[in-house]
Amino acid sequence: MIEKKVRKYPFITILIASLFMVLQRVLTSATVIPSFSGNPDRFYLYQTIYCIFFIGLNLIPLYFGYYQKKIRKTSLVHRLSRYLLLYIVMALSSNLFFMALRGSFDIKNYWMILFPISQNYFQYAVACVLLLLALPYLVDYLDKINETLFKRGMIVATIALIGLPTLFSNDLWNFGLRGENILWLLYLVILGYTFQRFDIIKKINHPKRHLFFSLAAMIGSVFLMAQVSLAVHNDGSSATRFVVPYSIFAMYYTISLFVNLEKWQNKSQHFFVSGRLLATFLIAIQVVINWRLTTFSVATYYRDAMPHLKMMWVWAICLFTLMYLTAVLVFTIAGYYLQGTRPFIFLEQKLSFSSLAQLKAKAEKLIHWIGGKKRLLYVVGFFYLFTIGQMFLLSGNQIAVSVSNTVNAYFYILFHRQSAILLNVLVIVLFFLLLFYVTNRYWYSFIFTILADLLITISNFLKMSLREEPILPSDMTMISGMNEILNYVNPVIIVAAIIILIAFAYSAIRLERRAKKMYRIKFGWKNKLIKIGLILLFFGSLGFVNHKDSPSYLLFNFFRINRYFYNQKLGAQINGPILQFLNNVDTTVMDEPEGYSKEKIEEIMAKYNGEANQINQERQNWANNQTVIFNLSESFSDPARVPNIEVDGNPIKYILNMKKKTTSGLMLSNGYGGGTANMEWASLTSLDISNLSPTLPTPYTQLVEKQKSAPNITNLFDESVAIHPYVATLYNRIGVYQKFGFDKFYYEGATENKLKFMETIDNSPYVSDESAYKDTLEVLNGNLSTSQFIQLSTMQNHMPYEQDYYEANDYSFIGPAVIDSRKNELNTYMQGIHYTDEAVKGFIKAIDQIQKPITFVFYGDHLPSLYSGNNMATYGLEQHETDFFIYNNKYSREQNKKLANKIVSPYNFSALALEQAGIKVTPYYALITELTNQVLPSTTDPAASVSNNYNGEKVFITKNNKILAEKDLSKKQRDILRDYTLIEYDLTAGNQYSAAWAEQKVNQ
Template identity: 45%
Template sequence: FLSNHKINIVMLIFAYILSYASFIGMNTTYMIQPSSSQSYNIFFYIFFRRQFFVLLNTFVLFLVARFLLAVTRHYWFSVLITGFIQIVITVANHLKIIFRDEPIIPGDLAMIKAWKNLLGMMGTTVIIATIVLVVLVIFLIVYLEKKHPYAFHMSLKKSVIWVLVTVIFFSGTVVMNHDGSYVNALMRNLGDEPYFFNQLYGAKVNGPILQFLNNIDISIMDEPENYSKETMEKIYKKYAKESKKINAKRDNDWNDQIVIMGLAESFADPYRIPELTLSQDPIPYIRNLMKSTTSGLMFSTGYGGGTANMEYMALTGLNQGFFSAALTPYTQLVTGQNNAYAFSRLFNQAVAIHPYIGVYYSRQTVYDNFGFDKFMYLGSEYPIKHQYSIDRSPYLSDETAFANTIDEIIDAKGSKLINLVTMQNHLPYDNNYYNGKEKYAASGNAVNDSKVKAMVEEYVMGLHHTDVAVKNFIEKLDNINKPVTFVFYGDHLPGIYWNTKNNTVLHQTDYFIYSNKYAREHLGMTAYDQYKLVSPTDFMALVQKQTSTKTTPYTTLLEKVLDELPVITTKAAAGSEEDTDAAMMNDEGELVKYKDLTSSQKKLYKEYKLVQYDMTAGKNYLENMHFTEGGV
């Protein structure tokens, strides 16, 4: 029996070893916590508690190997290529988990076109290891196929059967998330839980392959109760009426106003990290500026990454918490929309500036669908004119970003929205880019590892350079005789604080909203300090309130959400297991349950969700009512 079936037996053993190793690779420690009160050794937990799913992943790898064998008729090629693919998948997931606390999901595949830059961010060690692995696999395939060819016989009929079985199996994964499908029912009965609210935990207990398959063909968001044209008409009339009342008390419209949505890559005050001490404050100017402006903390849905999700929320007012947990709006939603809504449509002109390559998150298509007039990035038809870097950093500096922004402000004719996405403080933080890091020596339990300490000091030095650049930028804004409002916000924390367990702190970045001297003198600007914690979706509402600018029915709704609801975010970021689509947090970063909302808050929450569904996944009834343009 062993002799007759050794092809399959060897393949299964090989596939099982790789499958089990992939589960272990989804962890960065030797312990796993299925709940707050339980903790297990990862090796034993995977072997005894998740054995079925190890075997399921083994079956998937076995199918791939048999498929290749049926097509190529080369045994060693089929086995080693399958192994190579699985090793690459495991390592890539492990690296993403280290830096971003999440595994690879289908939406990430849009980044493949920028593979050269991705490898550059991973460092030379990963590149060298990848090259060595590729060379080793090629050598082994050639050597074994020539010196130790494995003779076997497979009829055409069996080959066709194996191909069909593999194709049918993987075709079934397309409907794994479709309620009511046989595949969905089978997988749920087998115990497959996608853990959309916590992708990292899903990868740990399901393995990287199954968790990836669990995220294929994700719906945008569930249809809310009572969604209909009649319901949306009622919402439109309500907020059109409220918009008219608000506008009667406000003096300004967008006219010649310039608004900058300034996303500061990985900017977050390190002083909030528990058990971390710095010898000197790296951001004294920004810290002082926040005392006299509308400012506070922004709750980010990402950690170590997720920039485009913050950008999407800031530009649209639509909340990630309502979407499917696996959805990346830029790559999986906006790219398929015609005339997708963004605040850019409120202005005469809209410009996006990103001093890096433009392919990440499909930004070229996204900005076009948002109605932007131009997108400035490296290699674009609209060049990044001013280019400065700091010491040995390969990234263009914040000074670069602000210098190009000043040009766009000066060139503005009428109102303009500028979406600025900086790059200076992007990972990696272990390549010794900056001089003078010793000024910001880090100490404490959060950096008790020498490698982490070095990365924190490198990152903090970058914050210092941001602080200097912001100071110079603000001074230039105050010398411009146009009303300019600058929204400055960090998109997420860097993925370097591995020793802290405070989930809330790891999702809090800093923001401020600054109106220049001309705006303060001509718009009757007011600063707000009561918004201690906000969502990126709140920024436009805050800008309107600060500049006393007239609203649309949609932005009236957003102002109401800002004033009357807790911060809405994703369940994964908030660490919530409540049976709702989104999580909510108060100003202190504490979870707020839906059942504890007042009746008026629940109604507002439902209206917000209905509006988002209509604008993204529904029939877009509100577009014909001009909900985002003006009131009655």
């Protein structure tokens, strides 16, 4: 028997090129790139190292062109399926490894395995594969060109592709910083072919000298251009002008290195490997250095988890290079032996083809299979179009996808929400199949499904036109009052609905009778029960759609469904009304604490009735015109407190000075870059959001309207007013404030209580804080005789932070906390909070002139999401702390009172405000006072709060920023906390035995 000869390939060039590619990846993502202005010596050292290794990507296509004769003999088309399977296995293994190591699961990382090209992760690898497939045809064409013409063509191409970009210092052909463009790689392949065709390598003398001079020239260009840049630009911005793969210096170094490696290969007669091993190794290299989860984890998790390596960054380079190379070695060995296993061979044979005839046969087989499912495909196609029309109808012409970005609805839905459309279709079609498997009546099932979807569409359209909100599970309680609801519906619509219902029912009967044989399917009862059971299991799992890492939760993440609890209207528009309804099905308010009962709640109420009497012995009666203002300042925080950043100047000098004189400190925010209404809810209700279930991250939209009573701080006052200089549709504020008992709500677009001052600053789209304070002063001066509470939520510093918002730019910073692409945003943000600082100064001066006692609580709701250079696992707490202070105006009895609290939660503000004002409390606020003064403030785990869609683990924070668990508290603290938790459960999820108790006013 004749053994098949295994073709061997030279490996030295591939090995060195791969090592260089790994080092290039480490240098650009796993280490912090030093700046010229920050540390010139480190900059030069870094660039010297980078210059040695950055041309690795050039060597591979040169190799392909040089060894084109060997490569052409391999049937690359036949092996495409093998390479694809290897890529899938390696990418999947990387995902599973990091999931196990970090204990986190993100379905998007698995979804991306199927679409690597669309995400542009493997631009270089895909270009190389395409060139390899075209190599036989390309070489056949080149072989036919005579030598003189070929040489002239190569000279012209070299001048155009290398000479001109070097001369003009511009990427004329869009090759990119790494040279991954297919045109550039094609040139390198042809250059490698040129070396082989004219036997150029043998003709080059003294290759080591060339290598030395070429590398010296490459490195020297950095030092030379740095000095030129200093002279011309007064900085080092042009130092790396020639550190691109297509510059003359880089190509001289590339060719010199390639020549030396090939001469070494020819002399050694070793380092030859099989085609299978070579291909496996190259695939492993590309997956390891380009797969998103791997590079993200190394660059933003492991690097930041080892901050000491930032100082010893050369050691960091060695460490991360070793990590990458170890992964490549493991993948190569495992992938090589995997290709000999039966399952792998079976899958490869199913996918592979060697000719167009084989490809055509496989395609015909697939088409025949699809043809057998055409009736189901008709259903899928119909509801696909129906869902698009449904989303169009609910969206109108425009969709406000954020507070400052409105887009064309048709374009956005068609080109950005296909995943949501497909999941809607999946849910609808599974409902149809459930009916069909149960009845075996195609048309009855189809028409009933249409009617159900049509009813969903019409009811959502009507509700959104009336209340700017889709149908929610809580609306199902209104079915019992259907007669009252129909009174609000136009009779024409009711008649039309009845006619449509009759028409569809008649059509279903006629179609079923005429085509029943064509559309009935015979299947055994076991098969039917299995299918029905699986569908029911699917629908049953949707009841856990907000339980983190549940199958339905992961499914919704897989299809990129955003919960949008804060904006139900937007959720229905871009998710579809069905998915938005399902988003709100799984909302457990709060787990029942042990020992909850009416008797226990009455016991707690009696206990704090006594506490209130004791506290009030040291407090004074309320002034008739006692006023409290809660000012939530959007995204306000001191950027100088953020780790890894140094701010030049002080944009909030007045507020920081005020913090030194008054009760002040840091507030624990549950959100980062969002979650405004949650902080507002906690401050108004004095309830802790971290006690709520993870399935209820937005109480404004998921809880408040379901409560029979919603006790809050407005219960203490004769008049309560809310001011929000923006639209009120977000977070259902209109409904929430009405439920809370606010007498007036001033907001943008209000028909009755209109904002009087709407000025903005320069080009900012948001109403300025100064304008908001002017409206607040109008409200304050409008009531000088009765007690008054004002909830003011300002908007000036809301994201985004466009560079052209403000004409002035007085503040700058340095530090890696903000990535380069967002530095201008932080500059804008700092200018904005400076204007807030000035506005606060003016407002405090104004309230000092108003002749009634005013207690002013100022706090930021969360940090802006600008500090992506910091790892949340390391700096989570610091990035979830905002600034607050509490000020008493000149007419307050205890103007200069200063409390000891330095770190608080938003639910503490009511107790702090009452204590700062020195006025009496009700028993409910006696409980909040005990909690505030005796128990550490709590929040959700800040290291896990990158997303504001999920309530994480409850933790407690000491004044020294130490994180503790509940078990670390004292017995007295745990007792108070238990009382508080039972009351919170009673008010939110329980029977509200304590509602009237919590809503009572102070007895003078």
